[in-house]
Amino acid sequence: MRKYTLLCLLLILTTTLTACKFLNDKNPVEDEYTQIRRTIFPMDTILNFVIQTKDEQKANEAINAATKEMDRLENMLSATIEASEVTLINNNAGIEPVKVSLETFEVIEKSLYYSEVTKGKFDITIAPLLKVYNWREGDKTKEKPPQEDIEEAKKLVNYKNVLLDKENSTVFLKHVGMEIDLGGIAKGYIIDKAVDILKDFQLEYGYVNGGGDIRFLGPKADGSPWRIGVDNPRGQGNIAIVPVEGKSIVTSGDYERFFLTEEGERIHHIIDPHTGTSAKYAQSVTVLAQNATIADILSTSLFMFPAEESINLAKLFGVEVFIIAIDGEIAMTEGMENIVTLTQ
Amino acid sequence: MKKGDIVIVVVVLILALVGGSIYYFNSGGPEDGAMIVVEVNGVEIDRKPLVEADRDLIEVYQGPAGETMVQFFQRGARVLESDCPDKICINFGMMDRPALNNACLPNRVVFRIVGGNEDLDINTR
Numbered sequence: 001m002r003k004y005t006l007l008c009l010l011l012i013l014t015t016t017l018t019a020c021k022f023l024n025d026k027n028p029v030e031d032e033y034t035q036i037r038r039t040i041f042p043m044d045t046i047l048n049f050v051i052q053t054k055d056e057q058k059a060n061e062a063i064n065a066a067t068k069e070m071d072r073l074e075n076m077l078s079a080t081i082e083a084s085e086v087t088l089i090n091n092n093a094g095i096e097p098v099k100v101s102l103e104t105f106e107v108i109e110k111s112l113y114y115s116e117v118t119k120g121k122f123d124i125t126i127a128p129l130l131k132v133y134n135w136r137e138g139d140k141t142k143e144k145p146p147q148e149d150i151e152e153a154k155k156l157v158n159y160k161n162v163l164l165d166k167e168n169s170t171v172f173l174k175h176v177g178m179e180i181d182l183g184g185i186a187k188g189y190i191i192d193k194a195v196d197i198l199k200d201f202q203l204e205y206g207y208v209n210g211g212g213d214i215r216f217l218g219p220k221a222d223g224s225p226w227r228i229g230v231d232n233p234r235g236q237g238n239i240a241i242v243p244v245e246g247k248s249i250v251t252s253g254d255y256e257r258f259f260l261t262e263e264g265e266r267i268h269h270i271i272d273p274h275t276g277t278s279a280k281y282a283q284s285v286t287v288l289a290q291n292a293t294i295a296d297i298l299s300t301s302l303f304m305f306p307a308e309e310s311i312n313l314a315k316l317f318g319v320e321v322f323i324i325a326i327d328g329e330i331a332m333t334e335g336m337e338n339i340v341t342l343t344q
Numbered sequence: 345m346k347k348g349d350i351v352i353v354v355v356v357l358i359l360a361l362v363g364g365s366i367y368y369f370n371s372g373g374p375e376d377g378a379m380i381v382v383e384v385n386g387v388e389i390d391r392k393p394l395v396e397a398d399r400d401l402i403e404v405y406q407g408p409a410g411e412t413m414v415q416f417f418q419r420g421a422r423v424l425e426s427d428c429p430d431k432i433c434i435n436f437g438m439m440d441r442p443a444l445n446n447a448c449l450p451n452r453v454v455f456r457i458v459g460g461n462e463d464l465d466i467n468t469r
Contacts, residue, residue, distance in 0.1 A: 044449065046445065046449060212468055212469055214468060227464050227465050228466055230468055237441070238464070241464065242468075249468050253469060255469075256469065
């Protein structure tokens with residue numbers, strides 16, 4: 001009798017320990033996956049590939065292919081690369097239309113659509129105005145640019161003066177001095193193209209994070225969603241956690257690149273094309289969208305509207321938004337409310 | 345069942361419960377061994393356990409644009425000086441969350457915390 005009892009007890013002990021091991025691993029399938037990470041520096045930013053895979057070689061090949069495609073697209077879409085198509089368009093402003101690749105045409109066409117639906121808040125012709133603020137030279141300038149310079153630059157900003165000819169695949173800027181800058185869309189677009197390539201290699205678990213524009217391939221290898229912390233713009237740590245799988249999340253904030261004038265005015269890099277000054281309604285706007293192109297465009301555009309209007313626009317575009325208004329109040333779409341966890 | 349059997353049953357069940365709990369709560373959890381990893385040009389060149397870092401620990405990393413001086417603390421790290429034009433890396437302040445990176449972009453110096461007990465994969469900011 002005692003022998004059988006001991007045997008049973010040993011069985012219970014073994015079962016318990018095995019069960020504990022199983023619980024601790026959360027999902028044993030995950031053990032078969034390796035997480036690989038690669039950092040590169042395209043588009044004046046830091047970009048991470050993070051892939052959970054059973055086949056490291058395949059993942060590395062996919063990342064190589066994605067990187068190559070990103071280089072190719074950046075060389076067409078960057079306004080800071082001398083030989084890019086965008087530079088060519090800018091150099092021919094007021095002179096003649098420029099024939100461009102399908103990709104450049106697609107990005108500009110998409111930009112103009114979002115200009116129209118955001119009532120001109122998203123505007124790729126904002127480049128002359130950004131130059132007045134001199135962000136590309138860094139944050140050394142601690143004085144607001146003179147109002148006359150802002151007004152002068154504003155005259156050149158109007159997306160309606162970008163003329164597209166789909167049949168001939170040409171782009172023409174109507175006036176001399178006009179310039180386009182695809183900074184509000186190109187990063188998202190390029191990340192989406194990179195993710196398409198990773199998916200072509202049958203990679204399912206991972207993400208691409210290009211300077212805060214994050215696009216996920218799917219859930220994590222253990223089947224759970226990725227957990228994203230939303231920074232507290234005026235304090236320490238995270239203000240919220242958003243679970244995401246297979247979508248894109250992008251935040252625009254007034255705290256990343258800014259300076260305070262002597263009068264205490266916060267001048268940041270999200271410039272409203274209509275006023276010529278930094279947008280005033282929000283501290284941060286986080287957009288959760290089906291892809292990085294849309295999330296990139298809308299995180300900047302929705303920053304320029306009062307919270308209620310942003311939420312209405314988000315509903316119209318079918319995206320979720322999490323807003324920290326300039327007074328610190330939090331507002332969000334219903335879909336976001338259902339998934340977000342506030343931590344502060 | 346005899347009295348001795350009952351004692352053995354109780355002892356073994358307690359052992360199973362305690363042993364299992366210790367195993368579950370202490371083996372391989374994310375709170376084990378938080379490290380700060382430094383990469384230059386995409387290649388990892390330094391890795392320090394956070395618990396050993398303190399405010400006197402300063403390292404200088406050489407990148408393509410010059411030098412980046414990083415100060416390590418027990419909860420993170422920050423850039424003190426860097427030979428870059430914009431100083432965004434310095435303005436970033438303390439990098440103290442596992443899901444975050446800080447970087448001196450012109451100098452290709454990136455540092456991040458791996459491990460730690462924060463249950464997040466990445467930060468958006």
